[in-house]
Amino acid sequence: MLTQRLANIVFTILLLIACIWFAVIAQGFEASGLLASSGLPSKFFPQLLLAFTGLCAVIIAGLYLIKGQAGGDSGETVFANFAEARRGLLMMVVAVACYFVWKRFGFVPMAAVMGPLSLLAMGVKAISHYAIVLALTVLVYLVFTQLLNIQLT
Amino acid sequence: MYGDLQALMTALTHLAQPVSLLLLVGGIVLGLVIGILPGLGPPIAIALALPFTFYLDTVPSLILLLGIYSAAIYGGSISAIAVGIPGTGAAIATVQDGHKMFKAGQGGEALGFSLTGSIIGGLFSVICLALISPLLAQLAAKFGPREYLAISVFGLVVVVRVAGKSLSKGLLMGGLGIFLTTWGLDELNGTERYTFGSYHLYEGLPLVPFLVGLFAMSEVMIGAERVLNKIEFSDSSLKVKLPGLRQLSRMKSVLLRSSIIGTIIGIIPGEGAAVGAFFAYSEAKRKSADPDKFGTGIPEGIVAPETANNATVGGALVPTLTLGVPGSPAAAVLLGALLIQGLAPGPRLFAERPDLMYSIFIGLFLINILMMFIGLIAIRFAAKLIMVPTSIILPTVMLLSFVGIYSVSNSFFNVGVLLGAGILGYVVRKLGYSIAPLSIGFVLGPILENALRQSMTIADGSIVEFFNTPIGLTIYAVLLLTICWDRITALLRRN
Numbered sequence: 001m002l003t004q005r006l007a008n009i010v011f012t013i014l015l016l017i018a019c020i021w022f023a024v025i026a027q028g029f030e031a032s033g034l035l036a037s038s039g040l041p042s043k044f045f046p047q048l049l050l051a052f053t054g055l056c057a058v059i060i061a062g063l064y065l066i067k068g069q070a071g072g073d074s075g076e077t078v079f080a081n082f083a084e085a086r087r088g089l090l091m092m093v094v095a096v097a098c099y100f101v102w103k104r105f106g107f108v109p110m111a112a113v114m115g116p117l118s119l120l121a122m123g124v125k126a127i128s129h130y131a132i133v134l135a136l137t138v139l140v141y142l143v144f145t146q147l148l149n150i151q152l153t
Numbered sequence: 154m155y156g157d158l159q160a161l162m163t164a165l166t167h168l169a170q171p172v173s174l175l176l177l178v179g180g181i182v183l184g185l186v187i188g189i190l191p192g193l194g195p196p197i198a199i200a201l202a203l204p205f206t207f208y209l210d211t212v213p214s215l216i217l218l219l220g221i222y223s224a225a226i227y228g229g230s231i232s233a234i235a236v237g238i239p240g241t242g243a244a245i246a247t248v249q250d251g252h253k254m255f256k257a258g259q260g261g262e263a264l265g266f267s268l269t270g271s272i273i274g275g276l277f278s279v280i281c282l283a284l285i286s287p288l289l290a291q292l293a294a295k296f297g298p299r300e301y302l303a304i305s306v307f308g309l310v311v312v313v314r315v316a317g318k319s320l321s322k323g324l325l326m327g328g329l330g331i332f333l334t335t336w337g338l339d340e341l342n343g344t345e346r347y348t349f350g351s352y353h354l355y356e357g358l359p360l361v362p363f364l365v366g367l368f369a370m371s372e373v374m375i376g377a378e379r380v381l382n383k384i385e386f387s388d389s390s391l392k393v394k395l396p397g398l399r400q401l402s403r404m405k406s407v408l409l410r411s412s413i414i415g416t417i418i419g420i421i422p423g424e425g426a427a428v429g430a431f432f433a434y435s436e437a438k439r440k441s442a443d444p445d446k447f448g449t450g451i452p453e454g455i456v457a458p459e460t461a462n463n464a465t466v467g468g469a470l471v472p473t474l475t476l477g478v479p480g481s482p483a484a485a486v487l488l489g490a491l492l493i494q495g496l497a498p499g500p501r502l503f504a505e506r507p508d509l510m511y512s513i514f515i516g517l518f519l520i521n522i523l524m525m526f527i528g529l530i531a532i533r534f535a536a537k538l539i540m541v542p543t544s545i546i547l548p549t550v551m552l553l554s555f556v557g558i559y560s561v562s563n564s565f566f567n568v569g570v571l572l573g574a575g576i577l578g579y580v581v582r583k584l585g586y587s588i589a590p591l592s593i594g595f596v597l598g599p600i601l602e603n604a605l606r607q608s609m610t611i612a613d614g615s616i617v618e619f620f621n622t623p624i625g626l627t628i629y630a631v632l633l634l635t636i637c638w639d640r641i642t643a644l645l646r647r648n
Contacts, residue, residue: 029344043346045335046346063321088374088378088579091378095370099569103565144560
């Protein structure tokens with residue numbers, strides 16, 4: 001299983017790269033006209049925070065590299081087992097997929113597949129759960145469209 | 154503020170409206186339900202209800218959210234006592250004695266003690282809120298950018314210190330949260346920052362979708378991982394037995410001490426209900442004539458944490474309402490509700506909308522009284538709620554989050570932010586980071602940036618002038634004392 005040490009080192013490296021990228025973008029923040037010379041430049045605060053976040057990322061990466069832990073998670077793994085990892089990650093995929101289904105095909109198809117797909121992602125086999133979730137979906141739809149008068153397209 | 158009879162009458166009129174009364178009861182019921190369900194805590198409960206407040210007036214929407222907030226903290230104790238799984242983080246301390254009493258066949262007594270303690274703590278903190286906040290608001294009216302900068306730094310540092318086991322991880326999350334608020338047009342000179350050519354980002358990342366994503370969506374993904382874990386539970390002793398006056402009088406010192414601890418811890422920005430509950434529990438144990446009995450299933454072990462965690466509600470509202478600095482993650486979401494209503498929490502709100510303040514104080518008082526009766530009824534149905542499979546709750550929470558956020562602005566962009574924040578929350582939680590500093594940083598970011606830039610202008614490059622403010626210096630001194638407190642006490646003990 002993926003260890004906290006490895007996952008955190010990769011995460012902090014990615015975060016550092018992102019910080020550098022955002023800091024470079026911030027260099028281009030220019031105010032125009034009369035407001036250009038008023039107060040601190042717009043890039044100051046974001047760059048200050050990026051430097052701070054980057055520094056924290058370096059410290060955390062250092063802690064994992066030297067001590068092997070940060071906050072007493074030595075030897076711990078990100079997921080308890082493969083099944084747990086599969087369920088969590090599949091749920092994330094379902095959420096993203098439902099977003100695109102809604103954008104592409106509309107609300108009703110998205111609402112119809114969200115419940116069953118989520119249950120499949122969680123490995124639920126009981127048919128009754130599928131029926132209850134679909135009933136709740138209908139209820140949520142009716143509350144928003146009929147009670148709150150919201151157009152869900 | 155006090156003495157304004159017209160404002161008081163306006164507040165009472167607002168509260169007496171059928172919609173307000175309905176939402177008062179509805180908020181308590183919803184809060185209890187979400188509190189009882191393991192995994193869904195007060196911030197998630199408030200976050201899920203937040204989109205609905207777009208369609209409500211200010212007073213009814215705040216009453217709804219305050220009802221949810223108070224009841225969700227209490228509701229967590231029911232599952233903590235009945236199944237040994239705390240419904241909320243605030244109820245973790247209750248598990249030790251509460252579940253032991255339940256297993257020993259004294260579940261009714263345990264539930265009675267938790268309900269009574271919660272009500273007493275809640276009422277005590279409302280009185281403190283009503284007494285302290287106008288005074289603090291008067292003081293805060295004198296605050297300038299440097300003082301606001303100091304109080305924001307204080308709030309953020311304290312959150313970072315208590316959230317999670319690693320200080321550097323907490324700092325990183327706080328920094329990231331503030332950084333994300335720099336997206337959008339610069340308020341001072343209109344410069345585009347990280348808009349990536351999208352007009353959606355001109356106003357920056359929207360607060361409500363971000364907070365709902367961070368709390369609710371990340372919980373859906375985390376919850377999905379352990380969804381098949383079965384809950385062992387017998388509902389044989391799920392009947393409440395309220396303690397008599399003699400029993401309560403025997404515990405008056407525990408009740409008073411825990412109420413004070415909870416309120417004070419609530420006032421300190423960032424210290425949530427869980428910290429208050431643990432602190433009150435350890436204090437009750439320390440002061441007890443028989444400390445070894447704690448953890449074996451005694452009423453004091455339930456009363457102390459339950460009184461304190463509900464007392465943090467009123468306490469957390471003190472900095473939220475007077476300074477605009479949230480006292481806890483749940484208060485940060487509540488702050489978002491005030492912003493949705495076009496209100497800027499802070500000292501001016503007390504002068505401009507005294508009726509709203511009266512409504513909050515009286516409403517919170519009523520919530521605590523009503524919670525007694527609704528709580529007694531809710532416990533009868535708790536058994537059925539505890540047995541509701543998480544696999545049914547999670548897809549419903551996800552759908553509610555999607556629809557709720559979309560309905561606010563009919564914007565897919567906001568749903569995208571919800572999703573992005575959810576994935577960010579899930580990833581960082583899996584890697585051992587706390588999302589509390591991230592959420593508080595996201596709320597405090599704009600205050601911090603404006604205060605810093607205005608302070609720099611006032612100071613005109615002088616470091617001395619930057620700190621030349623008695624209130625600001627006091628806040629920094631208290632912050633330093635808070636940071637060094639453990640070392641000072643250790644040093645004193647050694648000497």
